[in-house]
Amino acid sequence: MTAQFKYKPHLIREDFVDFVLESIHPMWAWKRVKAMVKEVKALSPEMTQLTLKPNHNFDASTVKAGQCVLLTLVINGVRHQRSYSIIEADANRIVLGIKAQGLVSRAVKDLPVGSYVEISQAQGNFTLHEGRDAALFVASGSGITAIYSLVKQAIVQELKAIDVIYFTRDDVFHVELEQLAKRFPQLNYHHVNTTETGQHLTQAFLEEKVPEFASRETYACGSVGMMRAIDLIYHNNQAIQRLHTEFFQPQVDEDATAQPVFFQRSQQNFEADSTLLVSAENAGLRPAHGCRMGICNTCTCTKVSGTTKNILTGELDHGNNTQIKLCVSQAVTPVVINL
Numbered sequence: 001m002t003a004q005f006k007y008k009p010h011l012i013r014e015d016f017v018d019f020v021l022e023s024i025h026p027m028w029a030w031k032r033v034k035a036m037v038k039e040v041k042a043l044s045p046e047m048t049q050l051t052l053k054p055n056h057n058f059d060a061s062t063v064k065a066g067q068c069v070l071l072t073l074v075i076n077g078v079r080h081q082r083s084y085s086i087i088e089a090d091a092n093r094i095v096l097g098i099k100a101q102g103l104v105s106r107a108v109k110d111l112p113v114g115s116y117v118e119i120s121q122a123q124g125n126f127t128l129h130e131g132r133d134a135a136l137f138v139a140s141g142s143g144i145t146a147i148y149s150l151v152k153q154a155i156v157q158e159l160k161a162i163d164v165i166y167f168t169r170d171d172v173f174h175v176e177l178e179q180l181a182k183r184f185p186q187l188n189y190h191h192v193n194t195t196e197t198g199q200h201l202t203q204a205f206l207e208e209k210v211p212e213f214a215s216r217e218t219y220a221c222g223s224v225g226m227m228r229a230i231d232l233i234y235h236n237n238q239a240i241q242r243l244h245t246e247f248f249q250p251q252v253d254e255d256a257t258a259q260p261v262f263f264q265r266s267q268q269n270f271e272a273d274s275t276l277l278v279s280a281e282n283a284g285l286r287p288a289h290g291c292r293m294g295i296c297n298t299c300t301c302t303k304v305s306g307t308t309k310n311i312l313t314g315e316l317d318h319g320n321n322t323q324i325k326l327c328v329s330q331a332v333t334p335v336v337i338n339l
């Protein structure tokens, strides 16, 4: 009897196929998005613009303004992933804004043109509302990269009114925003040089610039201080449901007491005095993660018991068997995790 060959696609391993394809050409992959570095440009001493040419796996049709991609770099043999805002993207070109603040973003500055990186598809929920209702955009520092692409989308969507408040020291995209304000009369641009004026976000400042701010869909991205201020202002004005935020620097409560954490399946105990992700890493563990800022869901896992605090929203989670993200959760009591 002759042996019959049956095609069984589920038996073909993606990593093996990618290994073969990559050995033919570094941009080739079955499903993964590989990209070639086309340009690395300093926008300011703290900000870099990275331009990439993605392979055919990148789905530009799903990209929305305000989203980001996870960029993977191998540094000293270890894979690192970080999330960066998309400034512009189409099928042939992705432009990312990178703030120099850690190992990966510093390595990005040194990427040679013509080298290859891996990225994810676009992701994130920091996107513009549908329709033409007026919007307010508030940015500080590197938060301007996500806000700038939302402002351009707001112009495309012909929102009835667009106000942009930008607190900055180094004026990245300042000239571009000035030019947009000249071309589109519905766009009011409020530029604040914080070095010259010392001005920061307060309710009085907001009322002066945009008196009806509490009735606007509002998008904010920037420093921890600014994000805390706007969160408080919108809470105090019963407008928190209109505030959409994107955080770049999740901050742990440094005064909180360290708590014992137990990873149930791997039978690992450690003390957590930072986020659960950082504390696990400090204990030598390697939980799966991506963006490290609560966007990509890679680190989502089940909290079996105990109380954690979401450091982005301040919300406490007392429930048993609830889903938490390790990268933005801090233990408030002893915690058991199903990992």
Ligand code: FES
Binding pocket: 288, 289, 290, 291, 292, 293, 294, 295, 296, 297, 298, 299, 300, 325, 326, 327, 328
């Ligand atoms: S690592 Fe992306 S959500 Fe936690």
